[in-house]
Amino acid sequence: MPDAKRYDDVAAAAWRWVLDQVSTDAEGPVLPEWVADGVPHDVPPEYRDGMYSGVAGLAHVLAEVRLMRPWTDEERDLADGIAGRLRRHVGTLEDATLFDGLGSTIGALVALEAPGVDDAVERLASLARPDGWPQTFVVPPRSLPDARMNDATLGTASVLLAALWARQHGTGAATDLAEHAVEVLVAEQECRANGVYWPFVPARFRTAEDKPMPNWSHGLAGIAGSLAAAGIELGRADLVELARLGAEHLATLGDDRDDGFVVPRQIPKPEGMDDVTFNWCHGPAGTSLLFAALDRAGADEIAGRTPREWERRCLRSLRTSGIPARLHPGFWDNDGRCCGTAGVGDVVLTAWQRCGDQEALDLAVDLADALVDRAVHDETHACWRFVEHRNADPLLPPGVGWMQGAAGIAAFLFRFARVLREGRGAAQVARMDTWWAVG
Numbered sequence: 226m227p228d229a230k231r232y233d234d235v236a237a238a239a240w241r242w243v244l245d246q247v248s249t250d251a252e253g254p255v256l257p258e259w260v261a262d263g264v265p266h267d268v269p270p271e272y273r274d275g276m277y278s279g280v281a282g283l284a285h286v287l288a289e290v291r292l293m294r295p296w297t298d299e300e301r302d303l304a305d306g307i308a309g310r311l312r313r314h315v316g317t318l319e320d321a322t323l324f325d326g327l328g329s330t331i332g333a334l335v336a337l338e339a340p341g342v343d344d345a346v347e348r349l350a351s352l353a354r355p356d357g358w359p360q361t362f363v364v365p366p367r368s369l370p371d372a373r374m375n376d377a378t379l380g381t382a383s384v385l386l387a388a389l390w391a392r393q394h395g396t397g398a399a400t401d402l403a404e405h406a407v408e409v410l411v412a413e414q415e416c417r418a419n420g421v422y423w424p425f426v427p428a429r430f431r432t433a434e435d436k437p438m439p440n441w442s443h444g445l446a447g448i449a450g451s452l453a454a455a456g457i458e459l460g461r462a463d464l465v466e467l468a469r470l471g472a473e474h475l476a477t478l479g480d481d482r483d484d485g486f487v488v489p490r491q492i493p494k495p496e497g498m499d500d501v502t503f504n505w506c507h508g509p510a511g512t513s514l515l516f517a518a519l520d521r522a523g524a525d526e527i528a529g530r531t532p533r534e535w536e537r538r539c540l541r542s543l544r545t546s547g548i549p550a551r552l553h554p555g556f557w558d559n560d561g562r563c564c565g566t567a568g569v570g571d572v573v574l575t576a577w578q579r580c581g582d583q584e585a586l587d588l589a590v591d592l593a594d595a596l597v598d599r600a601v602h603d604e605t606h607a608c609w610r611f612v613e614h615r616n617a618d619p620l621l622p623p624g625v626g627w628m629q630g631a632a633g634i635a636a637f638l639f640r641f642a643r644v645l646r647e648g649r650g651a652a653q654v655a656r657m658d659t660w661w662a663v664g
Contacts, residue, residue, distance in 0.1 A: 227590060229645040235597050235607050236638035239631040240286065242606035246625050247283075247303065253310030254303055256280045259630070260608075261622035268626075274314060275325030276332060277563070280307055282627025284333035288654045289636040293643050308339035315344045321358040323378045323658070324628075328387035332657050335394050346391050346399045349384060353402070357381045357409045363426055372430035373409075375423045377447030377658070378506075381409045385451045389458045390657035400459075407455055407464065410448065414467070419528075420474030421467065423448040437478075437492045441511025442563075445475050446488070453518035454661050465522040472515060472535070476528035485542035486535060488512060499556065503546045505568035513539035513572060517579075517662035533580075540576055543569060544584050549595035551612070558612035560599060561624065562633035565611070566592050570637050575662050578649050593641045596634055609634055 246265060247254050257265030258278050268279050276282045287304050290296065296304065311330045320326030327349045334341045352358055357373035358381065364372070374380030388403035414421045415428075424435050425443050441447040449471030456465035479488035480501075490507040494500050505511040516527075516536035524532050548557050549566045559565030570592035577585035600607040601623065608623035608631045624630030644651045655663045 226645055227594075229642040231597060232593055232638045232642040232645070235600050236635045236642065238602065238605065238607035239600070239609075239635035239638070240290070242608050243283070243286070243625055243630075243632045243635065244299065244303070245606070247280075249306070252313060254280050254283075254306040256283065257625055259622045259624045265625075266622075271320075272325050274311060274330075276329035277324040277628045278624070278626035278630065279325065279329075281311060281329050281333035282632055283307060284336040285627055285654070285656065286632050286636045286639075288336040289639050292652050292654065293639060304337050304339070308334060308337050308341065312339075312341040312344070315341060315348050318348060319352065319359065321349055321352060321360070321384050322362075322380075323383035323386060327352075328383050328657070331387045331391050335390060336654070336656070342391050342394060343396050343398065346388065346396050346402055349387065350398065350402050350405075353384075353405055355409075356412070358384055363430075366432060368426055368430045368432055372426055373413075374426055375410065375413055375448050376425050376443040377451050378442050380425070380448075381406050381413070382448045382451035385410065385455055386657045389454055390660070392458060393660070403455060403459065407452070407459075407461075410452060411467065417474045419477050420470040420472070422471070422474050438490065438507060439475060439478050439488050439492065440490065440507045440509075441514060442506035444507075445471055445478075446512040446515045449475065450515035450518045453515065453522050453524070457518070457522045457661055465519070465524055468515070468522070469519060469524045469527055472519060472524075472527045472532075475512075475515070476535070481538060483541075483545070484538060485509075485545060486512075486538035487542040487546075502564075503543055503548050503557075503569065504559070504564045505572065506563050508569075509539035509542045510569040510572040513576070514659065514662055517576070521661045536576070537582065540573060540582065540585050540588070543573065544588050549592050554614035558614060559629075560596055560609050560611060560634060561629040562637070563628040566596055567634045567637040570596070570641065571659075572662075574637075574641060574644060575653065575659060578644065578651065578653060579662060579664060581649060589641065593638060596638060607631070 258268040273279045327345050330345045385406035388399045391399035438444045449468040452464045453468035487501045487509050490502050502508045513536045516532040520532035562568040573585040574589045610620045612619050627633040653663045
């Protein structure tokens with residue numbers, strides 16, 4: 226086994242860098258999106274409190290830190306400040322999403338073991354409409370007015386994941402919220418000859434043809450995975466079967482050659498992009514979470530294979546893809562949780578802890594090594610600079626937050642080092658988009 230200290234040291238230096246970027250305004254702690262030549266660049270106001278690049282994302286790092294040692298006074302003050310800031314905005318927040326809205330708030334408050342989840346659930350319930358939740362991401366001319374979305378990060382499935390997570394943590398009113406989200410998704414299903422399908426935006430709201438992004442973040446895998454999770458949590462076999470039918474259709478969209486499984490990032494492929502990627506958002510890392518949910522739910526078969534076999538095939542495609550090497554310009558230029566190395570590392574490490582597949586552990590080692598090797602150091606800090614190969618200066622300034630920056634990468638490296646020391650039975654931080662795959 227590799228030396229855990231190597232990963233711990235880089236994680237600690239990166240976390241120190243993140244903490245040193247935190248400042249405060251009248252409402253509590255704030256975080257810059259990125260730092261260029263020592264100058265912080267603010268997160269846009271609408272995303273400032275969110276999980277994706279805002280201060281709520283630090284709650285998930287703090288949850289990981291808590292598994293290895295008690296919080297310092299600085300970390301305790303930060304946790305209290307984040308929780309207070311998020312609670313202050315719950316009553317007026319209109320964003321329902323996992324990334325930056327009430328779903329993000331629920332995830333952060335649970336991670337901090339802080340009060341306020343009940344109020345966030347109540348606010349989500351008050352925003353509900355018969356056909357879903359208002360949103361501002363897909364608006365005219367991209368859609369008709371008052372469009373709805375189905376997906377697991379911005380749409381109805383994201384509300385479902387948040388409701389299930391709140392329910393697991395003692396919010397009784399979350400059951401009705403989850404049931405409403407389920408009702409909406411059931412109504413939005415589109416039948417296919419080989420299963421069922423959910424588009425990102427329902428057909429009645431679209432002003433252009435559907436161009437599916439079928440993987441986890443905005444597509445079929447995430448929606449079906451959310452319904453499978455609902456089937457587990459609510460004890461509803463009908464939802465497990467509906468999710469299984471979604472997986473049946475997903476199986477027809479991907480490539481299962483060579484003992485793997487990978488689904489295109491978008492259909493048809495946009496000009497200038499690779500057919501597939503291998504990350505959490507649009508690749509087999511995230512898509513494997515659908516099959517992990519169906520496996521835990523007890524689904525027996527999808528297109529002639531067990532859910533566990535489909536999950537293993539996703540992991541096999543990750544292992545044989547060439548990541549984390551940058552094989553050609555535009556391939557694997559991101560090391561973050563959403564779109565790159567740390568996000569894949571977290572998924573495969575979870576799979577190894579649950580199932581013991583040696584290939585998953587081998588890949589986790591490769592990914593962690595790449596993160597250590599690519600870290601940019603000064604005397605006390607570490608951070609990462611992703612690549613945009615089309616720019617004259619391809620190195621991007623270092624990001625700070627959870628999904629696209631040093632905070633999320635540090636959390637993975639902390640976890641990886643701890644698992645090396647403690648083995649497969651090491652405690653894990655479950656989150657609303659992974660809990661069924663843990664343990």
